[in-house]
Amino acid sequence: MATVDLRAWAQARDQARVEAVLAEINAALPRSPCAAARNERALNVLVYQWPSPERVAALRESHGVYAVRERWGWVSEDELESLAARGREARS
Helix, strand or coil, rough: CCCCCHCCCCCCCHHHHHHHHHHHHHHHHHHHHHCCCHHHHHHHHHHHHCCCCCHHHHHHHHHHHHHHHCCCCCCHHHHHHHHHHHHHHHHC
16 A cells, blocks of 8 residues: 655645746736836725725714824825814715
């Protein structure tokens, strides 16, 4: 009866999965620096969406100013205060 080294078999299987995932990632990567920059800008638009005044006001009322600053850290504090004020005005 032949013995099977289960650890070696599992490592080979996992290595094949890793190689398959890496191949998919490499296929999806842009081929030119300009395309990479476009993809980064598109990602930034999705990740760093500008907050609406209503959302800023609602989060500030429910969780406080520190939660607002943490959620939208790339926006200046003065701008967040302005957005919160406009959001409160819009609800009144």
